[in-house]
Amino acid sequence: MIRGRWPGLLALSLAACLAGLALGAVRLPPSAVWAALADPSAPVATIVREIRLPRVLLGFLVGGSLAVSGAVLQALIHNPLGDPYLLGISGGAALAAVLVIAVGVGGAWTLPLAAFAGALLALGLVYRLSLVQGRRLDAHILVLAGVVVSAFTGALVAAILTVSPAGRLRNAFQWMLGGLGAASWESLAVVAAYSVVPLVLLGWQSRGFDLLALGDDAARHLGIEPERLRRMAYIATGCLTAAAVASCGIIGFVGLVVPHAIRLLWGPLHRALLPSAFLLGGAFLVLADALARSVAAPVELPVGIVTALVGVPLFASLLRRSIR
Amino acid sequence: MILEANGLEVRYPAAQRSALKGVGLTLGAGELVAVVGPNGSGKTTLLRALLGTLPLVAGEVRLLGRPLGSWRRREIGQQVGVVTQREESLFPLRVEETVTLGRYAHLRPLARLRESDRAVVAEALRRADVAELAERRTDTLSGGEWQRVRVARALAQEPRLLVLDEPTASLDIRHEMEVFELVRRLAEQGIATLLVTHHLNLAARYADRLLLLHQGTCAVVGPPATVLRSEVVARVFEWPVAVTALSDGAPQIVPLKPGEKPEG
Numbered sequence: 001m002i003r004g005r006w007p008g009l010l011a012l013s014l015a016a017c018l019a020g021l022a023l024g025a026v027r028l029p030p031s032a033v034w035a036a037l038a039d040p041s042a043p044v045a046t047i048v049r050e051i052r053l054p055r056v057l058l059g060f061l062v063g064g065s066l067a068v069s070g071a072v073l074q075a076l077i078h079n080p081l082g083d084p085y086l087l088g089i090s091g092g093a094a095l096a097a098v099l100v101i102a103v104g105v106g107g108a109w110t111l112p113l114a115a116f117a118g119a120l121l122a123l124g125l126v127y128r129l130s131l132v133q134g135r136r137l138d139a140h141i142l143v144l145a146g147v148v149v150s151a152f153t154g155a156l157v158a159a160i161l162t163v164s165p166a167g168r169l170r171n172a173f174q175w176m177l178g179g180l181g182a183a184s185w186e187s188l189a190v191v192a193a194y195s196v197v198p199l200v201l202l203g204w205q206s207r208g209f210d211l212l213a214l215g216d217d218a219a220r221h222l223g224i225e226p227e228r229l230r231r232m233a234y235i236a237t238g239c240l241t242a243a244a245v246a247s248c249g250i251i252g253f254v255g256l257v258v259p260h261a262i263r264l265l266w267g268p269l270h271r272a273l274l275p276s277a278f279l280l281g282g283a284f285l286v287l288a289d290a291l292a293r294s295v296a297a298p299v300e301l302p303v304g305i306v307t308a309l310v311g312v313p314l315f316a317s318l319l320r321r322s323i324r
Numbered sequence: 325m326i327l328e329a330n331g332l333e334v335r336y337p338a339a340q341r342s343a344l345k346g347v348g349l350t351l352g353a354g355e356l357v358a359v360v361g362p363n364g365s366g367k368t369t370l371l372r373a374l375l376g377t378l379p380l381v382a383g384e385v386r387l388l389g390r391p392l393g394s395w396r397r398r399e400i401g402q403q404v405g406v407v408t409q410r411e412e413s414l415f416p417l418r419v420e421e422t423v424t425l426g427r428y429a430h431l432r433p434l435a436r437l438r439e440s441d442r443a444v445v446a447e448a449l450r451r452a453d454v455a456e457l458a459e460r461r462t463d464t465l466s467g468g469e470w471q472r473v474r475v476a477r478a479l480a481q482e483p484r485l486l487v488l489d490e491p492t493a494s495l496d497i498r499h500e501m502e503v504f505e506l507v508r509r510l511a512e513q514g515i516a517t518l519l520v521t522h523h524l525n526l527a528a529r530y531a532d533r534l535l536l537l538h539q540g541t542c543a544v545v546g547p548p549a550t551v552l553r554s555e556v557v558a559r560v561f562e563w564p565v566a567v568t569a570l571s572d573g574a575p576q577i578v579p580l581k582p583g584e585k586p587e588g
Contacts, residue, residue, distance in 0.1 A: 080415075
């Protein structure tokens with residue numbers, strides 16, 4: 001156990017946001033960032049307030065949401081490999097997004113809308129498939145249904161990409177690796193509208209996930225209705241992930257690894273795990289995005305590449321140090 | 325009565341015959357009743373029916389005088405502690421944290437643990453004799469320690485009724501005896517206790533009454549000496565046995581080898 005969880009996480013979050021505001025194609029000193037935040041007429045106010053601030057906030061919200069979703073899904077399906085994208089959501093979103101890009105109507109408005117619709121369709125399909133014999137929503141069947149839907153949409157995406165012209169192929173590819181380039185105050189508002197209620201609901205029920213991780217029988221005897229909690233959590237994480245994917249594409253790794261990092265540092269009780277995962281996931285994605293914007297400037301790397309390249313070694317060293 | 329059930333019938337989907345038929349049971353405070361019977365005779369099904377996790381075709385269960393169907397899960401969790409046969413530990417906790425999960429049914433969502441909750445947890449750890457393990461991680465415990473920790477978690481629910489499904493499966497003599505001693509002690513402290521076990525001989529020594537299940541029906545119910553008679557046990561378990569008695573009168577079953585005759 002490491003002490004100072006909350007001061008540490010809050011300081012990290014703040015530092016990540018400052019870095020996100022300062023780094024990019026134009027590198028700003030902290031004083032300039034501060035001046036721009038305080039005064040709308042400062043010289044770099046437009047860059048900081050209109051471009052970077054919504055991007056940083058969106059990154060934080062999406063990173064946090066993915067980490068919370070991952071943490072909840074790992075308990076939900078009794079599997080440490082749980083990931084927000086495991087349940088077919090990313091597959092559905094990717095299929096819809098690639099479709100509109102291939103047809104040539106993939107714009108700032110149509111792309112997120114299509115991705116969101118595709119994610120919800122996949123979510124509904126997986127849900128329906130796992131309702132065998134009544135309304136059990138069994139953990140194993142849920143995973144199988146998710147894998148099946150992902151495989152199917154993956155095949156369709158590959159088919160569409162194969163027959164697409166090269167220029168559009170590149171666009172689709174970039175979208176699938178994720179990025180916060182489309183961030184704006186409007187997109188932040190839309191994602192926030194879809195995220196706040198699910199996040200509050202999941203946080204409210206956080207203790208239930210401690211019980212759910214013991215298996216349905218034990219959970220039931222300790223006082224919860226596993227099926228009801230699973231249904232709520234499935235829909236809530238689905239909404240969070242769909243909103244994240246629609247606005248930023250498929251950003252891998254955050255949802256899988258951030259919850260494990262928190263568990264290794266502070267243990268697996270969800271009442272503290274979920275808010276911690278939100279902070280660490282948010283800070284991690286904001287930092288990854290700052291790197292993605294600045295390492296190869298003016299070219300912007302897809303942020304999904306950075307989350308994996310930075311996150312894997314960090315996590316591997318954490319894992320090695322905690323298992324002795 | 326803490327628990328009353330009568331005429332219980334359960335049928336699994338697509339099954340030819342009922343898994344449980346016409347079984348009844350009463351259990352009062354401080355009483356220890358053991359459910360015994362061959363594999364597949366309906367022991368676990370009976371527990372599930374009594375705990376309301378299986379739909380009944382017929383019959384009724386009353387907990388503290390109230391029909392079980394009118395209880396919410398959370399309310400049951402405040403009155404009934406259960407040690408199930410199996411449980412996953414996906415993300416191992418410390419022992420004290422594990423036992424604290426038993427307080428969840430008493431806590432509002434997000435509410436902090438009260439002093440009284442901590443006291444109940446400490447008391448549960450002490451009663452189940454696992455206080456010195458409090459800081460250990462559950463994945464480092466032996467089988468016997470883990471079972472006692474799960475009993476402690478059930479005690480943290482402050483149960484009027486404690487239900488244990490084969491708590492000593494795959495434990496050695498010492499750990500098995502420790503669990504039986506613990507369960508007996510808890511019953512004497514006033515908890516109505518229901519125990520499913522394959523250990524006829526230990527059940528005969530520790531339980532007030534036995535309920536012997538045979539193909540989903542109740543073959544006999546009563547004090548150990550009236551239930552464990554050689555012809556009954558031989559018929560139900562389909563194997564010849566001899567019955568001896570310990571000095572305190574508890575009957576003890578000795579399975580016979582083929583062709584062997586009971587002594588005396």
